[in-house]
Amino acid sequence: MEEVFAVVAIFIALPWIVMHYVTKWKTSASITSDDEVLLEELYNLAKRLDERMDTVERLVASDNADFKPARLVHDSEVDNQQLRELEQMMAEKKGSMK
Incomplete structure (x- = not known):
C-alpha cells in the first residue's frame, strides 16, 4: 500500500x-489591460507635472535672479529621447489594438 x-x-x-x-x-x-491603462494615466500625469514644474521654475527664476533650479539638467535631450520612444511605443500599441 x-x-x-x-x-x-x-x-x-x-x-x-x-x-x-x-x-x-x-x-x-x-500585465493586464487595466495595468496598461493605469500606467498610461500615470505617465500622462507625470508629464503634466513635469511641465508644471518647468513653468514654476521659470516664473521663480524670472522674479529672483539668485534662484537655482532643483533639477541639474533642464529639459535634457537624453530624457526627451526616452520619452519620445515611450510615446511611440504607446502609439503603436494603441494602433495595434484598434
Whole structure:
C-alpha cells in the first residue's frame, strides 16, 4: 500500500504541483489591460507635472535672479529621447489594438 502511495505521489501529485505553480507564475508575469491603462494615466500625469514644474521654475527664476533650479539638467535631450520612444511605443500599441 505504501508503494502505491509513493508512486502516486511521485508521478501524479508532484508534477501536478509543479505545473500548477508554473502556470500561476506565467499568468502573473504579464500585465493586464487595466495595468496598461493605469500606467498610461500615470505617465500622462507625470508629464503634466513635469511641465508644471518647468513653468514654476521659470516664473521663480524670472522674479529672483539668485534662484537655482532643483533639477541639474533642464529639459535634457537624453530624457526627451526616452520619452519620445515611450510615446511611440504607446502609439503603436494603441494602433495595434484598434
